[in-house]
Amino acid sequence: MKMALFFPELFLLLSCLVIFLLTLGRMSSSTVRNITAALSVIAFFICGGSLRLEGDLFFNAYRIDLFSQFFKLLITGGVAVLLLFSRELKGIEENVRTEYYLFLLLSALGLVMLVSSVELLSIFVALELSSYALYLLVPMRDDHGGLREQMEAGIKYILFGVVATGVMLFGMSYLFGLTGTTYLSELVPAMNQLIASPAAIVGIALVMGGFFFKLGLFPFHFWLPDVYQGASNETTAFIASVPKLGAVALLIRVATLAAPSAATLVNLLMILAVASMFYGNLIALVQKDIKRMLAFSGIAHAGYVILGIITLKDTGFATAMYYITGYMLMNLACFLVICNVSAKGENLAISDLTGLYKRAPLLAFTLAVGMFALAGIPPFVGFMGKFMLLAGALREGYLTLVILAAINTAISIYYYLSVVRISYCTDPEERPAVAVAPLTQIISIGLVLIIIIMGVMPAAVVDIATAAVRGIM
Amino acid sequence: MHDFLIMNTLGYPILSLLVFLPLAGVIPLLILKNDEAAKYWTLVITLVIAVVSLPLYFKFDRTTALYQFGEHHAWIPMWDINYTLGIDGISLLLILLTTLLMPLCVLCSWRYITTRVRPFLACLLIMETSMLGVFMSLDFVLFYILWEAMLIPMYLLIAIWGGPRKVYASIKFFLYTLAGSVLLLVAIIALYMKNGTFSIPMMMGQDYSSVFQIYVFLAFFLAFAIKVPMFPFHTWLPAAHVEAPTAGSVVLASVLLKMGTYGFLRFCLPITPEASITFMPFILWLSIAGIIYGGFTALAQQDMKKLIAYSSVGHMGFVTLGIFVFNAQGIEGAILQMINHGVTTGALFILVGMIYERTHSRELALAAGVGKFMPVYVIFLGFFSLSSLAFPGTNSFIGEFLVLAGAFTKTKIIAACAIPGAVLAAAYMLRMLQKVVWGGTDNPDQSYLSDLNIREIITLAPLLLFVLWIGLNPGPFMDVMHTSVNHLIQQVGIADADPQGMVEVANLVIPQ
Numbered sequence: 008m009k010m011a012l013f014f015p016e017l018f019l020l021l022s023c024l025v026i027f028l029l030t031l032g033r034m035s036s037s038t039v040r041n042i043t044a045a046l047s048v049i050a051f052f053i054c055g056g057s058l059r060l061e062g063d064l065f066f067n068a069y070r071i072d073l074f075s076q077f078f079k080l081l082i083t084g085g086v087a088v089l090l091l092f093s094r095e096l097k098g099i100e101e102n103v104r105t106e107y108y109l110f111l112l113l114s115a116l117g118l119v120m121l122v123s124s125v126e127l128l129s130i131f132v133a134l135e136l137s138s139y140a141l142y143l144l145v146p147m148r149d150d151h152g153g154l155r156e157q158m159e160a161g162i163k164y165i166l167f168g169v170v171a172t173g174v175m176l177f178g179m180s181y182l183f184g185l186t187g188t189t190y191l192s193e194l195v196p197a198m199n200q201l202i203a204s205p206a207a208i209v210g211i212a213l214v215m216g217g218f219f220f221k222l223g224l225f226p227f228h229f230w231l232p233d234v235y236q237g238a239s240n241e242t243t244a245f246i247a248s249v250p251k252l253g254a255v256a257l258l259i260r261v262a263t264l265a266a267p268s269a270a271t272l273v274n275l276l277m278i279l280a281v282a283s284m285f286y287g288n289l290i291a292l293v294q295k296d297i298k299r300m301l302a303f304s305g306i307a308h309a310g311y312v313i314l315g316i317i318t319l320k321d322t323g324f325a326t327a328m329y330y331i332t333g334y335m336l337m338n339l340a341c342f343l344v345i346c347n348v349s350a351k352g353e354n355l356a357i358s359d360l361t362g363l364y365k366r367a368p369l370l371a372f373t374l375a376v377g378m379f380a381l382a383g384i385p386p387f388v389g390f391m392g393k394f395m396l397l398a399g400a401l402r403e404g405y406l407t408l409v410i411l412a413a414i415n416t417a418i419s420i421y422y423y424l425s426v427v428r429i430s431y432c433t434d435p436e437e438r439p440a441v442a443v444a445p446l447t448q449i450i451s452i453g454l455v456l457i458i459i460i461m462g463v464m465p466a467a468v469v470d471i472a473t474a475a476v477r478g479i480m
Numbered sequence: 481m482h483d484f485l486i487m488n489t490l491g492y493p494i495l496s497l498l499v500f501l502p503l504a505g506v507i508p509l510l511i512l513k514n515d516e517a518a519k520y521w522t523l524v525i526t527l528v529i530a531v532v533s534l535p536l537y538f539k540f541d542r543t544t545a546l547y548q549f550g551e552h553h554a555w556i557p558m559w560d561i562n563y564t565l566g567i568d569g570i571s572l573l574l575i576l577l578t579t580l581l582m583p584l585c586v587l588c589s590w591r592y593i594t595t596r597v598r599p600f601l602a603c604l605l606i607m608e609t610s611m612l613g614v615f616m617s618l619d620f621v622l623f624y625i626l627w628e629a630m631l632i633p634m635y636l637l638i639a640i641w642g643g644p645r646k647v648y649a650s651i652k653f654f655l656y657t658l659a660g661s662v663l664l665l666v667a668i669i670a671l672y673m674k675n676g677t678f679s680i681p682m683m684m685g686q687d688y689s690s691v692f693q694i695y696v697f698l699a700f701f702l703a704f705a706i707k708v709p710m711f712p713f714h715t716w717l718p719a720a721h722v723e724a725p726t727a728g729s730v731v732l733a734s735v736l737l738k739m740g741t742y743g744f745l746r747f748c749l750p751i752t753p754e755a756s757i758t759f760m761p762f763i764l765w766l767s768i769a770g771i772i773y774g775g776f777t778a779l780a781q782q783d784m785k786k787l788i789a790y791s792s793v794g795h796m797g798f799v800t801l802g803i804f805v806f807n808a809q810g811i812e813g814a815i816l817q818m819i820n821h822g823v824t825t826g827a828l829f830i831l832v833g834m835i836y837e838r839t840h841s842r843e844l845a846l847a848a849g850v851g852k853f854m855p856v857y858v859i860f861l862g863f864f865s866l867s868s869l870a871f872p873g874t875n876s877f878i879g880e881f882l883v884l885a886g887a888f889t890k891t892k893i894i895a896a897c898a899i900p901g902a903v904l905a906a907a908y909m910l911r912m913l914q915k916v917v918w919g920g921t922d923n924p925d926q927s928y929l930s931d932l933n934i935r936e937i938i939t940l941a942p943l944l945l946f947v948l949w950i951g952l953n954p955g956p957f958m959d960v961m962h963t964s965v966n967h968l969i970q971q972v973g974i975a976d977a978d979p980q981g982m983v984e985v986a987n988l989v990i991p992q
Contacts, residue, residue: 322558379632384628384629384631384632384658385624385625385626385628385629386625386629390625390628394621394665394669395559397665397666397669398559398669398672401666401669401670401673402673406666406670409666409669410663410666413662413663413665413666414662416658416662417655417658417659417662420654420655420658421651421655424635424651424654424655425651428639428647428650428651431636431639431640432639432640432646432647432650464555464556465556466555466556466557466558469556469558470558473558
């Protein structure tokens, strides 16, 4: 019955093979899209069904537990939502659309494997599987502007990505050198003995660096704005939401190496969090392109998530999981609007949302909810997440950090609000109405509802997250 | 287990009903396609809410300072966050004021709002839910969520249905109030760390260190002073008022501003009594500054709405003055003055809105001499203006008198400094009244103006009733608050007796 444990991954792998076969034929891209979307929805339900499974595979390098299954559910769910609302791939070149779906699913498969990996080398392999698929997605955008900015973005992404991976590998070599093992389960007790030594801290910090890159935390953030801008809207929607889940999952796993206390590491993370928040929020204030704005907001949110990691406690980790779940939903809501408003897959300036309330009332509402939620205004999920992060950090005594984070909330509200203002308080002038497919309407209503429900009743998700985290500590 | 709460015995959860009825009222608005039907529906639901709230007054136990009609449900067990509702003598009248005003807000928007009517009504109803919730909640997280969530509908009210500078005004409003309350959240969490609970009553009367109290008080103060708004945090108010639609102005002036002063009463005084006493002199002087400043700026306004907005700064100065003299007269006067300001200023904003609907201008010069053609209108305007300047026989007289009496018992200098504010109020209100009723020899042609119709009279009549009722017989309104106010003074008094040296400092700044 061991195969049952591996069933979600197997299903995704088979899906990839199916789509690979489709790339050989001449099927229309909309059919491929429908097939991919259907496969991803099935994968989501399979993950839901295997939520409570538990077990070890592949010489204990691969662990199935609530923690990994929770993230798998979110990852496949995010991909399914993304595929359902990005109707036709407007920004992707006609002749590579089928391949696009292949790499998208491969990247999701990599992430799904990543969250289950509990051995350094399998972590590395899974991470690279997901990353390389992503590197390919970025330059697949059509060259409508003639500036080849998607190539620039692709090169930036892969160069920074490879460097970050190198940093991570270097850190892994430290961990292996210190302990002689690559299994996290054996590393945890060994590292607890060694945590005071500088080499151990350097090792952990460097390994974390690889995931900081995925999360877009300062100073590993340089790729974010350019990649967000250069990649097509759908690709950005994926990069902005789903891989960050994997990054947080692995940051939590690595942080358990340092638990229960590691003052130096915590100080380091604190500095990065504060720098990230201020850098992201201050630069987002002056952005004109909405994807760039969301990129900088993403950098700031990476800083907030770190607030949960530095507590090095199960409640803090659970809050970080809750927050990143909410963040994915809020981001998906915003990108749903962006993908649908963009007529030919071009980038949107914030001013292109002018009069959106008349052109597409539902999209304007979804965008407003997404923005207010990102800003951390109740009753949305962003507030509850931020509240619990601040409360958790203050419980550990990081008062200054909490005050700085609170101030950042006040800074960030301006740029989120100006998006709402543009879409609600201006007349559309000559801009055309936006047609929204019924399925997209359902998804956007669903996202709004989940964002509100998770914000008002966080207990269910937090409980699962807490149970999941307790399982790995 | 909850010794601060008397559980609800009415047989139905009246407070939850009040909070969620408006929210439930939004759902038909999503389905209805007809704007007229939507207006009637909203009017009916707000009236129903007003009726549902009446038992609060009649069944209210005036002999206890505990929180009544209590409801308590676990909400987020992990953080010990509960859904706790309850009201006492301080919040009772504010809740009734809110439920009274909402139908009038719908009525006064009947013709004023012509575009996107249904979203407008939905915003009003969501506002009502969060406003009532703020006054009822006894859990700090619940309070904060509603306190912040209110910004969204209020922002939309100004930003979508506002005047020409709505974008500037709405963003200023949002940023100002949000920036004020982010540190409130930190203070709330800090209090949670000390007590292990988010229950507001359980945070009161604890033995916090002086330094802790001062930090918490400052965070509270920033949030509430911006909301009141106290001088010098008032600059968002005239902008927001001038641009907001009539109903928005009414809600803003009558209810939202009260949340600041309610915050002082509910949180600052009982939770951080020692710090309240430490900062008392500064707040008293800021109140005086607000009274004088509001008066002088109102005197100089040409725009009627701005005039009333600045007069609000002055009136709210009286309220904070009354709160921080820490005696029964002062605080009761302040609470009554909160209600009075809600009634009177709300009515004045409705009156300005009526002129605006007719002339499409709020310029005092353009509204000169309408008395000849709108006799009923100026009768109402006359009464409410007199009420605003605290003329004997009207509601504000009682409130202001009590506040001043309280201030005189506390310290004569402060009270003496507040007197010019009362004179200024007479000056700017009478100036407006004179101009609008009679004008001069060069009045613009007003002959096209029609007088108030039945709907408009119905909108104003209940407010006029309360102006005279409170003015002539304040007893029924005062006796609900006695016990709670005395309890509050005891809570502060515990710290007052504390020989911490803080009181001496206070006495240095204010000579007795």
